[in-house]
Amino acid sequence: MRTRSLMAILASATLVLAVASAAGAAGGRAAPSSGKTGGHAENGSARVAHLHGMKTSGAECPPGLHCQFLPAAYAQNSADPSDYGNYDLADRPVDGLNVRYAVVHDTEEPYGPTLAEFQNSHAYVSAHYVIRSSDGLVTQMVPTKDVAWHAGNWYVNMHSVGIENEGFALQGGFTEKLYRSLARLTRYQAKRFGFPLNRAHVIGHDQVPGPTGAFQAGMHWDPGTYFNWAHFMSLAGAPIVPRGTAGTDPIVTIKPNWRNNRPTVTGCGNGTATCPTRSANFVYLHAAPSKDSPLVSDPYLVAAGVEPDGVGTTRAWDWGDKASVGEQYAVAGRSGSWLAVWFGGQKAWLHDPQGRHHATIPGRGTLITPKAGLSSIPVYGRAYPSSISTATLDLYSIPAGQTYVAKDLVTADYYSASTYNDPSSYHLYTSPEQFYEIFFNYRIAYVRKDDVDLVR
Numbered sequence: 542m543r544t545r546s547l548m549a550i551l552a553s554a555t556l557v558l559a560v561a562s563a564a565g566a567a568g569g570r571a572a573p574s575s576g577k578t579g580g581h582a583e584n585g586s587a588r589v590a591h592l593h594g595m596k597t598s599g600a601e602c603p604p605g606l607h608c609q610f611l612p613a614a615y616a617q618n619s620a621d622p623s624d625y626g627n628y629d630l631a632d633r634p635v636d637g638l639n640v641r642y643a644v645v646h647d648t649e650e651p652y653g654p655t656l657a658e659f660q661n662s663h664a665y666v667s668a669h670y671v672i673r674s675s676d677g678l679v680t681q682m683v684p685t686k687d688v689a690w691h692a693g694n695w696y697v698n699m700h701s702v703g704i705e706n707e708g709f710a711l712q713g714g715f716t717e718k719l720y721r722s723l724a725r726l727t728r729y730q731a732k733r734f735g736f737p738l739n740r741a742h743v744i745g746h747d748q749v750p751g752p753t754g755a756f757q758a759g760m761h762w763d764p765g766t767y768f769n770w771a772h773f774m775s776l777a778g779a780p781i782v783p784r785g786t787a788g789t790d791p792i793v794t795i796k797p798n799w800r801n802n803r804p805t806v807t808g809c810g811n812g813t814a815t816c817p818t819r820s821a822n823f824v825y826l827h828a829a830p831s832k833d834s835p836l837v838s839d840p841y842l843v844a845a846g847v848e849p850d851g852v853g854t855t856r857a858w859d860w861g862d863k864a865s866v867g868e869q870y871a872v873a874g875r876s877g878s879w880l881a882v883w884f885g886g887q888k889a890w891l892h893d894p895q896g897r898h899h900a901t902i903p904g905r906g907t908l909i910t911p912k913a914g915l916s917s918i919p920v921y922g923r924a925y926p927s928s929i930s931t932a933t934l935d936l937y938s939i940p941a942g943q944t945y946v947a948k949d950l951v952t953a954d955y956y957s958a959s960t961y962n963d964p965s966s967y968h969l970y971t972s973p974e975q976f977y978e979i980f981f982n983y984r985i986a987y988v989r990k991d992d993v994d995l996v997r
Contacts, residue, residue: 602729608681612682613628613683626662626665627667629956631687640730641742641951642700643704645723645727646706646745647705647707647708648671649763652673660682667690668682669682669683670726671706672707672722674707691705691746693756696923697923710763710766710767711808715768720776724777728778740869741948744985748868750923754936754937757934762860770865781902787903791871791908793904795867795868796867796902801898803818803819804824804825806821808856823863823865825891826864826882834890837862837887838853841861841936861982861983864882869906870980879893885982909947909995910944910993911942913994919938919992920988922934922987929955945979945988946980948978949977952971952972952975954970977990
């Protein structure tokens, strides 16, 4: 991978892996909120950078939305032309890099310092937009034709618009004005670039997979457990509604009632305290159809010490045992008021009674399963040509007999832009290889088309 892309990924993932591992090993001391240490960058000077270049026009926003443009830093930081910040020049989608995701983040610091940080080229981080909580003001910082460094996964960066929202994952409380601005902006981007308004394409930073296994445990978990996905998607004009017949269709969509869904969450205070009871956007997944059974675990989080003894936890940042609103899974079984789904290579159970405490609604989609004759297939964190990389998320696999919901069939590509301000040297590598994007666990993932059969 090119030097600049790797540095961008390291800035958003490696430090988090180390901190999360240390927190887990130390018995759950306070984790960095949503995986962001003191905000975004590891460079403290980012928070004292001076704001400059404010413009009130030129922002790519829908008519009537309060927007302004403030350019993020694009500058060479040393004599090395591959050492620069904070984004990459491109010409999306004209250059072949289609935009198929909007990635929703939270800032984990106030609005002003976030803008200042993105204006510091040594921060090695940026987003296309930042939204202020108090009034929903949108500030664009990177042109959407260019590739911002926001997701911790270069493949997702290549194909996405990143939107930061002023707020904190452990606190929730995102304002209605913020939700409305985010919804209008997201709908506008979906219309411009032609991607569907669903939870496979409008994703949280917490759904972005690690590019390889080394990064998976440390990927961020914002906007967190208290972001109201159902309300936001409804505001964006794409409400999450039933798409089939309850109890008979083989796909379910996670959709607990927001007001009534108030699970126990820990990790507040010193990192072990129980958080205030409030509505949340997920359901817990168990190893058996019983509330007394252990929560399921994730091999990367177990290895990092986030899930001690191989068992999931109720910590807010433990995404290995949660399924989020709008995500879709294949039904793997039923037992009374419990429903099993295929999740991360295992059978996971969630409590799904009828009535106002329901956890799912019927869903529709394409189901894939390992190709006949294969005992299991690998899972990928990116859809690269094999000439660039064949690295997998090596602790994951999909065994024969399991099925997953596929939401996109994409052609493998990789954008190389490793030199500061030298577009003539940039190149998009493609191949005929194709991947399905799937809902794998809490995060999306990719599988090779040649490795799977379509169930329907």
